[in-house]
Amino acid sequence: MSDFTVEILKKIAYDHIIKDFSITTEDFVEGFLPKQTMSGRYVDIGISSDESGPVYTINTTSKIVERDIEAHNGVVHAISEVVSPSENTLVEAISNDADFSLFFEALQATGLDINLSLIKDESYVPDPEYVAMENSNTIYNYAKVRIPRERKYGFTALIESNETYSQHGITNLNDMKAYAKQVYDNLYPADASITDVTDRKNSLNRFVAYHLLNKKLPMRMLIEKYDNTGMNYETTGETHSVKVVDMFEYNETLCPNTLMEFRTLRTTNEYNIINMIPESGKAIRLTSNFDNDALNGVYHEIDNILVYNADVERMLSTKRLRMDVSSFFPEFANNNIRVGNSRIGGGLFSERWHIPNGYADRITASATTDVHYFNADDRFMDYQGDELFLVGLYDFEITTIAIPPGTYEVRFGYQPTGGRGVAQLYWDGIPTGIPLDLRTLANDPDIGYQYPGTDARDQEGFENDKAMRNRGYMKGPASYSVIAEWWYTGASARMSEDVLRRILGIYTFNEYSTHTFTVKAVKSGEFMFDYLEFVPLEVLEYEDIY
Helix, strand or coil: CCCCCHHHHHHHHHHCCCCCCCCCHHHCCCEECCCCCCCCCCCEEEEEEECCEEEEEECCCEEEEEEEEEECCEEEEEECCCCCCCCCCHHHHHHCCHHHHHHHHHHHHHCHHHHCCCCECCCCCCCHHHHHHHHCCCEECCEEEECCCCCECCEEEEECCHHHHHHCCCCCHHHHHHHHHHHHHHHCHHHCCCCCCCCCCCHHHHHHHCCEECCCCCHHHCCHHHHCCCCCHHHHCCCCECCCCCCEEEEEECCCCCEEEEEEECCCCEEEEEEEECCCCEEECECCCCCEEECCEEEEEECCCCCCCHHHHHHHHCCCEEEEHHHHCHHHHHCCCCCCCCECHHHCECEEEECCCCCCCCEEECCCEEEEEECCCCCCCCHHHCEEEEEECCEEEEECCCECCEEEEEEEEECCCCCECEEEEEECCEECCCCEECCCCCCCCCCCCCCCCCCCCCCCCHHHHHHHHHCCEEECCCCECCCCCCCCCCCCHHHCCCCEEEEEEEEEECCCECCEEEEEEEECCEEEECEEEEEEHHHHCCCCCC
């Protein structure tokens, strides 16, 4: 022990401990565990078998030699050697992998390797008041108070192997330039003459940048974990998702003004389907070579050439885009905030994160605004189980990720309760009608909600839907529900008068761009923010209830 400094010993310990998370080998699946260690790294699980039964490995090299040792506040797995995660950055990790040497060459040539160099914001200091509350295990409304201890950056690279490139006639950098030019010059003809590969509008630069996300997303964090946000999911199978329709998750890429779609495919029980074109079924998938860890990111191998082309843009701009509030903030993914598992009194699971002003780049809040985030909670009738939560005399604004050009109906998803306040909502700085009273329940005559099936003349509730729309409201979607019926009930959000969508208005976006959603308190009280929806006008005519 004397050979090591206290700081090194602390790091060794932290590499082996996952705080507020207990999992037995029975619930292991291959890939990263969903919760990071106390040193902020993911633990990779490998599963195989021999003549004696299942064999579990940690980070490839360390075997579990004695498993599922129960303790009064968790579980211990004895392992054969020290867990020592790589200290390589994402760029260094890719550079050391010979299977991806061509992509690495392009990454360096475009200068995008520099964009992946950030590790941690050294200037960030957590609020000592909230640190004290966290250390004292303060509970607020059955939620454990949290404060981000660090502000780390993270990245994900989705990469084709040299072999995959070769199958498409790409064997060197010039081949890749030609391929990229063919795709991106068609989509951006005004930029076709740009030959400097370090220019963000150059075709090769766009090609490489579209493979990169500004979030560290292990395979199960691409979409699967958000679809399975039940805190006892591994043992009970209960989730917020009503799994009769597919779920979608949207991420911005380092290619300017582009989105990437990750979706489920219920018909084949698949996750992580990337940019699927419905007409052809063409899509990108991960190979078995996923969750390659690095200090500030992770990379996954994909099975085909990933591009942003006219087909992808058309797919994204002709469908309903539902975006969970947490999907706008890379900081939530990179600092282990978005997905949590805190065991507290009564077997409930929740974390209430205090988000300091300036912590999330896309959040602007006044000094009188307290911004909090509840990650997935079984008791919430929330999309993906989580919500952003404001208290105080709030003046708050978020910037969305870039939305494709088109004319959209924009909607705001929320839960009205008696403890809420009244807020004026703004879209791109323009008021969206009269202030919204978040205390007004859906069955109020000003909204007019009726449970589907209660009117013999309107069994499905479609006529009631039309009446509510005329007042500027919609029922919640039928695609998610509550798990623990403490405060909310109903088979789905559509079947609950405690869930609403407010129609903000119809807006035309002439180009791919970000937008602002602003909330200002008119009457003090709580404000909650669940998701935004962007629905092309042509979709309204045949939109489903999900």
